[in-house]
Amino acid sequence: MTRMTREQSRAHTRARLLTVARQHFTRYGYAASSLDRIADEAGFSKGAVYSNFAGKDALFLGVLEEHARVTLAEVLAEVEDAPDIEEAIERIAAWATRSSRLGNWPMLVLEYARVAETEDTFRKQQEKILRAQWKALGRLLLALDDAPDVKPEVLGALIFELTYAPAMSFVSKPRSGDLVRIALRALFGK
Structure with missing residues (x-):
């Protein structure tokens, strides 16, 4: 050894x-x-x-950053070889439904925002992590098919926020994938 x-x-x-x-x-x-x-x-x-x-906040942000990295890699892998936007939408909808049921990330992020006595720097770091995740997914989808007047960050935010909305972790219907599918089809005119 x-x-x-x-x-x-x-x-x-x-x-x-x-x-x-x-x-x-x-x-x-x-x-x-x-x-x-x-x-x-x-x-x-x-x-x-x-x-x-540096402390509990920094450790939490490290966990959040790692979670964001892994989650982004998962969804990008689902979509990267999609032949067209319709297939990409279906794959993202399936990913959203699976992901919304895993863990309690939505509630954890909300709790952190509510109770943590963080410096503005930590909030900015948290926002930076989320925005990078949103942009990367949005760019990939827009490379498949342009949606009118939608910025990559906004598109990615829509998908991640519908996936990880707190209620989506426990309600039976509609599933987060259903919401993602409806929103993306409307945006892309499909």
Whole structure:
């Protein structure tokens, strides 16, 4: 077994902390999650948390950023080889229905916005993460077929926000995919 370099060890620690923090935030919510418990369950000291993150807000933003990266990769993979906008819409609708039922991300983001005593910098970072996700998806769809007067960021926001609207995580009908399908067909004239 080879020894990890300092950079590898730091990356491993950071990844482990993000994994455990994600589990804690989604299970207990932002307010009830503690850095002590996250560090302990990850197998590190609280100092390891602070050597990787400035505090609970920064850890939450790290989790949000990782979630956004993974989610964006999933939806882009669903759509990237779609032959046309109609097929892309169907694939996104199916993804939206599946994704809306996974975890409690909508409620967690709302709780964070409500209870976290964040600096303006953290709110701006959170917004930056979401906007980048929206733009990337919107650009991909608009490359398949232009929608009149729709900016990529707005198109992506529409899809992600319909997918992750809090009610979509528990209502049986309409499903988020149904809403996404209706909105996209209307926008693209399909």
